[in-house]
Amino acid sequence: MAMMNAAVVTSFAEPPHYQRFEVPRPRSAEEALVDVLAVGLHPRVRSGAAGAHYTSTGTLPMIPGIDAVGQRPDGSRVYFVAADDVIGTMADKALAGPRRSIALPGNADVAKVAAAMNPAMSSWVALRRRVPLERGHSVLILGATGNAGAMAVQVARLLGAGHVVGAGRDPGRLQALTAVGADNIVQLTDDGDATGKALAAAAADTDIVIDYLWGKPAQQAIMALLTARADRGRALNWIQIGAVAGPAIELPSVALRSANLRLQGSGQGSVGPADYLAELPSLVDAISNGAIAVKANTMPLADVEEAWTREERPGERTVLVP
Ligand SMILES: NC(=O)c1ccc[n+]([C@@H]2O[C@H](COP(=O)([O-])OP(=O)(O)OC[C@H]3O[C@@H](n4cnc5c(N)ncnc54)[C@H](OP(=O)(O)O)[C@@H]3O)[C@@H](O)[C@H]2O)c1
Numbered sequence: 385m386a387m388m389n390a391a392v393v394t395s396f397a398e399p400p401h402y403q404r405f406e407v408p409r410p411r412s413a414e415e416a417l418v419d420v421l422a423v424g425l426h427p428r429v430r431s432g433a434a435g436a437h438y439t440s441t442g443t444l445p446m447i448p449g450i451d452a453v454g455q456r457p458d459g460s461r462v463y464f465v466a467a468d469d470v471i472g473t474m475a476d477k478a479l480a481g482p483r484r485s486i487a488l489p490g491n492a493d494v495a496k497v498a499a500a501m502n503p504a505m506s507s508w509v510a511l512r513r514r515v516p517l518e519r520g521h522s523v524l525i526l527g528a529t530g531n532a533g534a535m536a537v538q539v540a541r542l543l544g545a546g547h548v549v550g551a552g553r554d555p556g557r558l559q560a561l562t563a564v565g566a567d568n569i570v571q572l573t574d575d576g577d578a579t580g581k582a583l584a585a586a587a588a589d590t591d592i593v594i595d596y597l598w599g600k601p602a603q604q605a606i607m608a609l610l611t612a613r614a615d616r617g618r619a620l621n622w623i624q625i626g627a628v629a630g631p632a633i634e635l636p637s638v639a640l641r642s643a644n645l646r647l648q649g650s651g652q653g654s655v656g657p658a659d660y661l662a663e664l665p666s667l668v669d670a671i672s673n674g675a676i677a678v679k680a681n682t683m684p685l686a687d688v689e690e691a692w693t694r695e696e697r698p699g700e701r702t703v704l705v706p
Pocket of ligand 1: 428506527529531552626627628630651652
């Protein structure tokens with residue numbers, strides 16, 4: 385039995401351990417066993433490894449990692465998304481299927497691609513496939529201070545937004561958004577009324593909200609924006625993407641009757657694999673040509689336990705290298 389080194393989760397209550405694991409076998413002639421070059425430690429990877437993601441099956445042991453950059457046997461490099469939630473990409477080798485892989489251009493920076501594809505894809509796919517952004521439309525990013533949120537500001541600009549507002553908690557990260565394309569920023573504080581007023585002043589007539597927060601901040605923001613809207617018949621497309629502030633909201637029924645609120649999500653399941661795949665090459669180009677700023681902090685895969693438990697610097701994504 386061929387063996388490899390991998391990050392292995394043996395308990396959902398512990399970080400993965402670096403240990404030997406059986407090399408996975410391709411399940412079809414199309415699937416390739418690739419050498420993994422770099423894997424991002426995304427929030428989605430953490431929730432999968434804790435058995436807490438909505439796709440989790442509770443199977444152990446598991447190898448975490450939902451995507452990676454790999455090298456095929458012919459030497460070509462690919463970005464790929466794992467097909468399997470149990471045998472993921474945090475290992476020397478992983479399986480890459482053609483419906484979830486794209487070839488990388490020669491100028492692609494392996495660590496940057498591994499760091500940025502997952503967070504950047506969230507807004508790119510939402511604004512291309514869920515609610516296609518019309519040139520000149522305005523976009524509010526709720527939770528713009530995280531990796532995905534800061535990239536969403538840049539993605540909205542790249543895809544033709546006329547006006548972009550970033551809202552988030554951390555004042556330093558918020559201020560930095562003006563240098564990457566935000567026309568306006570709004571600080572989210574514990575004072576719900578003041579935050580609602582500030583959001584309404586900056587973005588009452590926005591066309592699209594990209595929401596990474598959900599929970600209380602989204603609940604308050606929906607009502608604050610709707611009640612301040614000049615034309616309540618104008619569509620307000622709310623795209624739910626992350627839930628870092630809470631898994632549920634209370635939504636008064638009047639919100640759906642008294643304004644043209646269109647609530648939808650974007651993620652695995654609401655957008656099909658073929659639609660994702662079709663968007664990835666343009667996104668790789670945007671990352672490779674520097675149109676989306678990326679800070680990747682690389683660490684050896686052997687140090688996965690330390691990577692898991694140390695505090696990440698804001699705006700940085702840990703990338704593990706086998
Ligand atoms: N659906 C999809 O396709 C998709 C794809 C990628 C990511 N996601 C999801 O999007 C979310 C963000 O991902 P990420 O990569 O940007 O993570 P990240 O880099 O870790 O950023 C998360 C940010 O959330 C903010 N935050 C945390 N708790 C908050 C709260 N209670 N209120 C307001 N802000 C809060 C923090 O900003 P402050 O420093 O300002 O507090 C933090 O920087 C995650 O839930 C992830 O799973 C979804």
